[in-house]
Amino acid sequence: MGKRSFRSRRQIKGVLFDFDGTLTFPGALDFPAIKREMNCPADMAVLEFIATQPASKKGALWKILELRETQAAEQSRPNAGAEKCLSELKRRGIRLGILTRNSLQSVEQALRKFEGSRANDFSVIMTRDDCLPKPHPDGVIRASVLMGIAIEQLMVVGDFRFDIMAGKAAGAYSVLLTNRSEPASGPDDPEPDCVIDHLEELLDLI
Numbered sequence: 287m288g289k290r291s292f293r294s295r296r297q298i299k300g301v302l303f304d305f306d307g308t309l310t311f312p313g314a315l316d317f318p319a320i321k322r323e324m325n326c327p328a329d330m331a332v333l334e335f336i337a338t339q340p341a342s343k344k345g346a347l348w349k350i351l352e353l354r355e356t357q358a359a360e361q362s363r364p365n366a367g368a369e370k371c372l373s374e375l376k377r378r379g380i381r382l383g384i385l386t387r388n389s390l391q392s393v394e395q396a397l398r399k400f401e402g403s404r405a406n407d408f409s410v411i412m413t414r415d416d417c418l419p420k421p422h423p424d425g426v427i428r429a430s431v432l433m434g435i436a437i438e439q440l441m442v443v444g445d446f447r448f449d450i451m452a453g454k455a456a457g458a459y460s461v462l463l464t465n466r467s468e469p470a471s472g473p474d475d476p477e478p479d480c481v482i483d484h485l486e487e488l489l490d491l492i
C-alpha cells in the first residue's frame with residue numbers, strides 16, 4: 287500500500303476533504319446494509335446503481351438513501367483529529383473545501399456536531415447535486431476553480447478509493463486516510479501520493 291507520509295514538494299494552498307469517514311468518524315453510513323435494502327449488487331456503488339434503474343423505481347431508491355443518510359448524519363461525530371486539523375489549517379491560511387457523494391443537507395447536519403468548524407469555514411461544499419460524483423474528477427476540478435487554487439496546489443484527502451481516483455485523475459496531490467484499517471482497493475487503482483493513518487498527520491505534509 288502506497289507511500290507513507292512525507293512532506294509534499296508542492297506548495298499546497300488548499301485542502302479538499304471527503305466528508306463521510308474522513309472528516310466524520312467512519313462507519314456511520316453502512317453501505318452494505320443500504321445496498322441490501324436497495325437490492326443493489328455488493329460490487330456496485332449506490333449512486334451508480336440508482337442511475338441504472340428504471341424511472342419508476344428511482345423515487346423509492348432515493349428515499350431509502352436519503353433516509354439512511356439523514357440517520358447517519360444524526361449519529362455522526364467528528365473523526366479523530368478532524369477538529370484540530372481543520373482549525374490549524376485555517377490558522378495557516380489554507381483554504382478548505384468538501385467534496386462528497388452525499389447530500390448538502392447531511393453534510394450541514396453533521397457539521398453541527400463540530401465545535402470549532404462551521405459550514406462557512408469551507409470555501410466550497412460540493413455534493414452530488416453540484417457535479418459528477420467521484421470517482422469522476424469533475425468535482426475536484428470545479429472545486430479548485432471555486433477555491434481559486436491551481437489543481438497542482440490542491441490536496442485531496444479521502445478514506446476511499448474513489449477519492450484517490452478522482453484526485454489523481456484531476457492532477458491534485460491525493461492523500462489516502464486509512465483510519466488505521468485496510469482500505470478497499472481495485473486492481474487498476476492509482477497509487478495515492480501519500481497514505482496517512484490519522485488526520486493530524488496532514489499537518490506535517492503541508
Ligand SMILES: [Mg+2]
Pocket residue numbers: 304305306307308444445446
Ligand atoms: Mg468517505
